[in-house]
Amino acid sequence: MNETKLIIADDHELFRKGLAELLSKHEDIKVIKSVEDGIEFMNILKSNIEAHIVLLDITMPNMDGFQVLKEMKNLSSTIKPIVISMHNDGNYIAKCAKSGAYGYLLKNADETELTKAIRMVSKGSKYFSAEISEKMINFMSVQSVSEDILSNKETEVLGLISEGLTTKEIASRLFVSARTIETHRANILKKLEVKNTAELIKKAAKINLI
Amino acid sequence: MNETKLIIADDHELFRKGLAELLSKHEDIKVIKSVEDGIEFMNILKSNIEAHIVLLDITMPNMDGFQVLKEMKNLSSTIKPIVISMHNDGNYIAKCAKSGAYGYLLKNADETELTKAIRMVSKGSKYFSAEISEKMINFMSVQSVSEDILSNKETEVLGLISEGLTTKEIASRLFVSARTIETHRANILKKLEVKNTAELIKKAAKINLI
DNA sequence: TAGAAACTCCGTATAAATACGGATGTAAAA
DNA sequence: TTTTACATCCGTATTTATACGGAGTTTCTA
Numbered sequence: 001m002n003e004t005k006l007i008i009a010d011d012h013e014l015f016r017k018g019l020a021e022l023l024s025k026h027e028d029i030k031v032i033k034s035v036e037d038g039i040e041f042m043n044i045l046k047s048n049i050e051a052h053i054v055l056l057d058i059t060m061p062n063m064d065g066f067q068v069l070k071e072m073k074n075l076s077s078t079i080k081p082i083v084i085s086m087h088n089d090g091n092y093i094a095k096c097a098k099s100g101a102y103g104y105l106l107k108n109a110d111e112t113e114l115t116k117a118i119r120m121v122s123k124g125s126k127y128f129s130a131e132i133s134e135k136m137i138n139f140m141s142v143q144s145v146s147e148d149i150l151s152n153k154e155t156e157v158l159g160l161i162s163e164g165l166t167t168k169e170i171a172s173r174l175f176v177s178a179r180t181i182e183t184h185r186a187n188i189l190k191k192l193e194v195k196n197t198a199e200l201i202k203k204a205a206k207i208n209l210i
Numbered sequence: 211m212n213e214t215k216l217i218i219a220d221d222h223e224l225f226r227k228g229l230a231e232l233l234s235k236h237e238d239i240k241v242i243k244s245v246e247d248g249i250e251f252m253n254i255l256k257s258n259i260e261a262h263i264v265l266l267d268i269t270m271p272n273m274d275g276f277q278v279l280k281e282m283k284n285l286s287s288t289i290k291p292i293v294i295s296m297h298n299d300g301n302y303i304a305k306c307a308k309s310g311a312y313g314y315l316l317k318n319a320d321e322t323e324l325t326k327a328i329r330m331v332s333k334g335s336k337y338f339s340a341e342i343s344e345k346m347i348n349f350m351s352v353q354s355v356s357e358d359i360l361s362n363k364e365t366e367v368l369g370l371i372s373e374g375l376t377t378k379e380i381a382s383r384l385f386v387s388a389r390t391i392e393t394h395r396a397n398i399l400k401k402l403e404v405k406n407t408a409e410l411i412k413k414a415a416k417i418n419l420i
Numbered sequence: 421t422a423g424a425a426a427c428t429c430c431g432t433a434t435a436a437a438t439a440c441g442g443a444t445g446t447a448a449a450a
Numbered sequence: 451t452t453t454t455a456c457a458t459c460c461g462t463a464t465t466t467a468t469a470c471g472g473a474g475t476t477t478c479t480a
Contacts, residue, residue: 012296012317014324018228021235036318086222107222108246114224151426164409166466179429186468187426196436197467199374201411361456376436389459396438397456406466407437 004122005050007033009041009068010057010084015107019055022111029118038063042071051079052122056101058085058092069099080121084109093128093136103127149191157184162201214332215260217243219251219278220267220294225317229265232321239328248273252281261289262332266311268295268302279309290331294319303338303346313337360401367394372411 006023008031010016020031032051035041039062041054058065069081082103083096093104102121105114109129117127128136150158160170167185171178194200216233218241220226230241242261245251249272251264268275279291292313293306303314312331315324319339327337338346360368370380377395381388404410 013320014232014294014315014317015225015228017321018230018232019224021231022224022228084224105224107224110223111227153427161408162412164405164412166406168466176427177429179431180427182467183428189468195374195468196376196407198371198407198411201408202372202374202415205412205415363457378436386457387459389461390457392437393458399438405438 002028002122004029004052004118005032006030006053006055006118007035007041007044007049007051007079008055009035009038009060009065010055011036011060012057015057023115023118026115029115037061038065038068041068045072045075045077045079053102053118054079054081055084055118056081058083058087058096066095066099069096069101073100082117082121082127088132088135090135093132097128097136104132105129106132150188154184154188154191157181158188158200158204161185161197162204212238212332214239214262214328215242216240216263216265216328217245217251217254217259217261217289218265219245219248219270219275220265221246221270222267225267233325236325239325247271248275248278251278255282255285255287255289263312263328264289264291265294265328266291268293268297268306276305276309279306279311283310292327292331292337298342298345300345303342307338307346314342315339316342360398364394364398364401367391368398368410368414371395371407372414 006029008016008019010019013036016034016036020034023029023031033044033049035044037060041056042063056065056068065083065085069083072079072081080102081100082105083101084105084107085092085096086107088106096104103117103126105117105127109117113129120127156174157170160173165173167181168178171181174181189195189200192200192203194203216239218226218229220229223246226244226246230244233239233241243254243259245254247270251266252273266275266278275293275295279293282289282291290312291310292315293311294315294317295302295306296317298316306314313327313336315327315337319327323339330337366384367380370383375383377391378388381391384391399405399410402410402413404413
């Protein structure tokens with residue numbers, strides 16, 4: 001028979017348990033492991049466990065879903081990740097797709113959709129619902145994936161700005177001139193299409209840059 | 211027999227279903243309804259359904275958990291709300307306790323804790339785990355519940371600041387002098403214990419003021 | 421290898437925010 | 451009723467941020 005072995009990675013105990021319970025009714029799907037963070041999952045992955053799919057939450061402590069996806073790609077794992085997230089934010093979806101997710105489900109998806117996604121991915125297809133695809137496309141048409149918007153230095157500067165440091169303070173902490181930080185600030189404002197610090201921090205918080 | 215009838219209010223279909231499945235194993239607990247937002251729950255409440263407990267999510271569309279709690283208090287409902295949230299933020303917890311929640315569970319609580327909470331609340335007690343209580347106490351000791359921190363005017367100004375408006379722009383929009391807005395800004399910074407706009411917006415976003 | 425980013429730095433100027441230290445009338449709460 | 455918080459306003463001064471426009475070096479990539 002064709003049994004799909006899957007792992008659940010989610011930091012919410014009740015969600016994990018409930019999901020396992022829910023899936024136990026389906027004979028072709030078997031939950032073989034249940035972990036609560038990315039690190040734990042990576043350990044399992046490295047132990048060469050035989051599994052087909054991992055239902056992966058994005059927001060997890062220690063190591064989040066994005067990092068897990070990246071690592072899985074590096075290790076060219078054969079386990080196919082389906083992301084289960086509560087964010088129907090185009091940015092999240094796009095990042096997951098880019099990082100090698102085989103599917104993206106919202107936590108308010110229904111059981112039918114969940115099993116459909118698992119079965120499709122199990123057969124080698126990808127599963128992104130119409131709603132999800134649309135969000136992603138809309139997002140990509142207006143702005144690039146946030147990961148790529150800012151350079152490393154800019155991201156670092158943004159972090160310090162959000163801590164409440166002034167340009168001068170940031171400059172001395174990063175051992176560069178204040179002019180440099182001013183330029184970084186200007187570039188960040190431009191890239192995120194905002195006109196001052198207040199708007200900047202709000203937007204950065206929204207798209208989870210900080 | 212003493213069967214506890216409960217309602218689940220959560221916008222995540224999978225969570226709802228999973229939870230129901232999980233609880234179905236317990237004979238003394240019966241899930242009688244499952245709704246996906248606050249409005250839907252209020253309708254059920256008004257239909258005089260017989261239920262003992264509602265497992266209430268905070269972040270829901272249309273009408274969130276806080277509003278539901280407030281409304282339930284107004285209607286002096288006999289259904290006892292247990293909040294299930296993913297935020298272990300002292301501010302959230304304190305607001306719920308203040309609004310009449312009988313319990314507060316994190317979504318990463320385990321099954322044992324869930325059933326324990328349900329049974330205790332069913333018997334008339336309240337259930338706040340040691341961890342949750344601690345968070346709440348820590349929070350309240352350092353700052354009052356966010357709802358009460360800022361005055362109405364200050365909240366309004368904060369909103370406009372976060373939109374990227376300058377002091378002058380805000381002043382003309384609110385038909386007052388720029389000085390007034392400067393004072394408001396200063397007071398807001400002081401109340402939230404931050405030293406500039408960047409930190410302000412970050413904090414405001416964090417405690418969901420904007 | 422050529423070109424594009426990224427990172428660094430500079431000058432000049434204006435706009436905006438923050439830090440002081442006041443003041444008044446009104447409304448709500450103790 | 452007395453106190454307290456709120457909302458409004460003012461002056462002076464300094465610090466920060468933003469807006470221009472430019473340029474050299476390195477590093478990565480097509």
